[in-house]
Amino acid sequence: MRETISFVVNGEHYSKNIDVRLSLLELLREEGLTSVKHGCGVGECGACTVLIDNTPIDSCMYLAVWVDGKTIRTVEGEIKDGKISQVQQSYIDAGAVQCGYCTPGFIMTSTAFVEKHKGQNVDRDEIRKEHAGNLCRCTGYETIICAVESCLKD
Ligand code: FES
Numbered sequence: 547m548r549e550t551i552s553f554v555v556n557g558e559h560y561s562k563n564i565d566v567r568l569s570l571l572e573l574l575r576e577e578g579l580t581s582v583k584h585g586c587g588v589g590e591c592g593a594c595t596v597l598i599d600n601t602p603i604d605s606c607m608y609l610a611v612w613v614d615g616k617t618i619r620t621v622e623g624e625i626k627d628g629k630i631s632q633v634q635q636s637y638i639d640a641g642a643v644q645c646g647y648c649t650p651g652f653i654m655t656s657t658a659f660v661e662k663h664k665g666q667n668v669d670r671d672e673i674r675k676e677h678a679g680n681l682c683r684c685t686g687y688e689t690i691i692c693a694v695e696s697c698l699k700d
């Protein structure tokens with residue numbers, strides 16, 4: 547069975563006739579948005595995290611037909627006029643990127659968190675809790691927490 551859906555990704559309007567069984571992860575990667583990574587495929591690792599109406603969601607567990615009428619953000623859209631976002635720069639400055647496979651998903655979770663808590667005094671446990679759905683096997687997490695912390699202050 548197929549359905550036609552309309553949605554926005556990184557400011558660009560899409561209208562697609564898709565198989566209703568397609569996941570959002572598959573749809574986005576088919577559209578060339580390869581920052582969205584396929585990790586576990588079962589909602590455990592967060593490598594596939596995107597923002598749907600500014601909420602972090604595992605796109606592997608989300609049917610593409612559900613984005614009808616919604617707005618999606620991926621890492622590709624965080625680069626504006628050739629300039630990376632504050633969150634991306636903070637990850638680099640903090641040394642929070644190693645192999646990089648988890649990084650796009652983390653960046654989207656952090657972006658939503660920073661937009662919600664900018665200027666607030668949030669403790670590190672709260673940052674950890676909000677990123678619990680994203681796994682990283684390289685960094686040990688501390689540098690990621692530092693990156694997010696510095697974004698909240700700047
Ligand atoms: S690939 Fe989606 S949570 Fe792991």
Ligand code: FES
Pocket residue numbers: 642643644645646647648649681682683684685
């Ligand atoms: S940087 Fe390698 S999994 Fe996170």
